[in-house]
Every structure is written in C-alpha cells, then in structure tokens.
Amino acid sequence: MWTVVCVSVSVCVLASGVSPSPLRTRRDAPLAKADEVNVLMYGVLQFSESLHHMYQSTEARLARVARAIHNTESVVQRLxxxxxxxxxxxxxxxxxxxxxxxxxxxxxxxxxxxxGVVNRVEQEDTELKLKLRELEQNLSILTSPNRISALRETTQKHNTLLDDLTSWTRQHKQQLENQNLQLLELQKQSRVLQNH
Known part of the structure; x- marks a missing residue:
C-alpha cells in the first residue's frame, strides 16, 4: 500500500514539472495543469484500490485453497x-x-x-439276524432237549451280541449326526465370512 502511495506522489511531482533531484532545477519546464494532476491522482487512486482489492481477493483464494488442501489431506489420512x-x-x-x-x-x-464303521455294524447286524432266523428254524426242527438248550444259549449269546451291536450302532449314528451338524454350522460360518 505504501508503495502505491509513493508511486502516486512521484507521478504527481513529475507531472507538476518539479525535478526529482533537488540539485537540478528546470525553470523553463512547463507546469502541469491542475486538471491533469487531478486525473493522474484519480488514476493512481483507482490503481491502488484495484491492487488492494486484488490483494484481498488473492488472500481469500489462498485461504480457500489452504482449507481445501487441509480437507484433502484429512480425507487421504482417513482413507x-x-x-x-x-x-x-x-x-x-x-x-x-x-x-x-x-x-x-x-x-x-x-x-x-x-x-464305514456304521456300515460294517449294519452288515454284521443283518448277518446276525439271518443266522438267528436260521437258528430259530433249526430249533423248531430239532426236538432234542440238549440241542434246544445249546441253541437257546447260542441264541441268547447272539441276542446279547446283537443288542450290543445295536447300541453301538446307535451311538455311532448319533456321533455321525452330531458331526454332520457341526459340519453344516462350519459351512454356514464359512459362507458368512466369505460374503464379508
């Protein structure tokens, strides 16, 4: 701002015909008219106001740019x-x-x-049932008391073995069902994690 004022004073001095150096004086130089000096001063004032306005608008733009840069840096940091x-x-x-x-x-x-174990047990169970039927048929054919007693003992042993195998088969079937349920649950969890 002070530069503009100094420039305007210098222009006025030159326009008035006064020498900028105090050592040289020109008496034959024509003096500037007051209207010309006024026009010149008005132009200098307009120029200084324009410079001042441009300075303020540039400063405001720089502030906006600085804010935009800061916001962009924040977004980049968040990203x-x-x-x-x-x-x-x-x-x-x-x-x-x-x-x-x-x-x-x-x-x-x-x-x-x-x-595999369950299949083997079921196969053995089927075979034992067939043997039991054969024994029952043979029992009806045989009428000897000793043979009947021996067949009864064999049948009881087979029945006990069959009961044990049936119980064991049930346990393994239950374990298999539990494992299948766990497998289904893990597959569901896997799908959920893959979808995320």
Whole structure:
C-alpha cells in the first residue's frame, strides 16, 4: 500500500514539472495543469484500490485453497486408516477361513470313518439276524432237549451280541449326526465370512 502511495506522489511531482533531484532545477519546464494532476491522482487512486482489492481477493483464494488442501489431506489420512483396517480385517477373515477349512477336513475324515464303521455294524447286524432266523428254524426242527438248550444259549449269546451291536450302532449314528451338524454350522460360518 505504501508503495502505491509513493508511486502516486512521484507521478504527481513529475507531472507538476518539479525535478526529482533537488540539485537540478528546470525553470523553463512547463507546469502541469491542475486538471491533469487531478486525473493522474484519480488514476493512481483507482490503481491502488484495484491492487488492494486484488490483494484481498488473492488472500481469500489462498485461504480457500489452504482449507481445501487441509480437507484433502484429512480425507487421504482417513482413507489410509480405512485401508489399513480393511487389510487387517481381510487377514483375520483369511485366518478364520483357513481354520474352518482345516476343521471341516478333520470332520469330513471322521465322518467317513464313522460311516464305514456304521456300515460294517449294519452288515454284521443283518448277518446276525439271518443266522438267528436260521437258528430259530433249526430249533423248531430239532426236538432234542440238549440241542434246544445249546441253541437257546447260542441264541441268547447272539441276542446279547446283537443288542450290543445295536447300541453301538446307535451311538455311532448319533456321533455321525452330531458331526454332520457341526459340519453344516462350519459351512454356514464359512459362507458368512466369505460374503464379508
């Protein structure tokens, strides 16, 4: 602002014909008219006001730009934090899925083993029932008291064995159902984690 005032004073002095140096004086130089000086002063004032207005508007623009840069930096910082959180979450999900897959493989192996055992027990159960029927038929044919007693003992042993096998089969079927339920639950959890 002071520069503008100094420039305007210098212009007025030059326009009035006064020498800027006090050592040189020109007496034959024509003096500027008052109207010309006024017009010149008015122009200088207009110029200084324009400069002042431009300075203020530039300062306001710079402040807006600084705010925009600050906001952008905040957004970038938040995005960086969100990205780090997403990476951590993805890692946790991958670990959870890996653990679930391992558990599913173990359960499937156990389920296959149990199915094999159950199938064998059911086959043995069927064979024992057939033998029992044959024994009952033979019992009706044989009328000897000793043979009847021996057949009864054999039948009782077979019945006891059959009851044990039936109980064992039920237990293994129950274990197989429990393992299947666990497997279904793990598959649901796996789908939920994969959807996230």
């Amino acid at each position: 960086g934090l969100d990205t780090q959180q997403a990476i951590r979450t993805e890692s946790q999900i991958k670990q959870g899925l890996s653990l679930i897959k391992e558990q599913m493989e173990v359960l499937q192996a156990e389920a296959q083993q149990t199915r």
